Amino acid sequence: MDLNKSLQSFIDEIASSSPTPGGGSVSAFCGVLGCSLGLMVCALTIGKKKYENVQEEILSIKNNLESYKNSFLELYDSDSKAFDEVMDAFKLPKETEEQKRLRTETIEKATVKATEVPIKVIETCKNVLKDLVRLSEIGNQNSLSDAGVAIQLIKTCAEGAMLNVMINTKSLNDRDRAMNLVLNAAQILTEIDKISDEALNSIKKKLEL
Numbered sequence: 156m157d158l159n160k161s162l163q164s165f166i167d168e169i170a171s172s173s174p175t176p177g178g179g180s181v182s183a184f185c186g187v188l189g190c191s192l193g194l195m196v197c198a199l200t201i202g203k204k205k206y207e208n209v210q211e212e213i214l215s216i217k218n219n220l221e222s223y224k225n226s227f228l229e230l231y232d233s234d235s236k237a238f239d240e241v242m243d244a245f246k247l248p249k250e251t252e253e254q255k256r257l258r259t260e261t262i263e264k265a266t267v268k269a270t271e272v273p274i275k276v277i278e279t280c281k282n283v284l285k286d287l288v289r290l291s292e293i294g295n296q297n298s299l300s301d302a303g304v305a306i307q308l309i310k311t312c313a314e315g316a317m318l319n320v321m322i323n324t325k326s327l328n329d330r331d332r333a334m335n336l337v338l339n340a341a342q343i344l345t346e347i348d349k350i351s352d353e354a355l356n357s358i359k360k361k362l363e364l
Contacts, residue, residue, distance in 0.1 A: 306355055
């Protein structure tokens with residue numbers, strides 16, 4: 156992802172007729188935003204006397220979120236590149252039987268690779284979520300709603316990535332492999348939904364009038 160682009164340029168690129176960046180990249184960017192909001196909550200907690208007993212843990216969470224944010228930025232790029240590789244595979248010649256065989260194999264390999272990227276996004280979401288939930292518990296409670304939005308963004312990130320896993324595996328010829336990829340991703344997503352829903356419900360209760 157080119158961080159030197161303006162926000163307007165970024166939005167226009169997504170809204171254009173170009174298939175990349177698409178839903179997979181946007182899902183990964185939700186992860187970037189979720190981590191960034193978490194980092195804001197950390198910044199609003201660090202150095203506060205009221206939270207001096209959790210400073211060491213907050214600093215640890217901050218370091219983790221910085222790392223996860225960079226991972227999501229890399230996955231943003233990886234998603235677009237993987238999609239482009241699939242499209243390039245479809246452009247391979249198919250005049251002879253050998254060319255057809257090679258084209259089919261290349262498409263299959265590229266599609267598997269394109270599926271592994273959103274699975275990595277989902278796995279990263281699970282790791283991030285643990286820190287964000289803990290942050291919502293011990294971080295600056297004046298920013299509790301921000302921690303909640305961060306958790307919601309990570310949940311959205313994971314669910315968006317799952318949609319990409321599903322659409323990619325739908326076209327795989329190896330149905331056993333496709334099913335394994337979907338089931339593994341779905342298992343992680345189930346954990347993410349459970350953890351995030353519980354955390355969000357807890358936050359909403361704290362914010363009730």
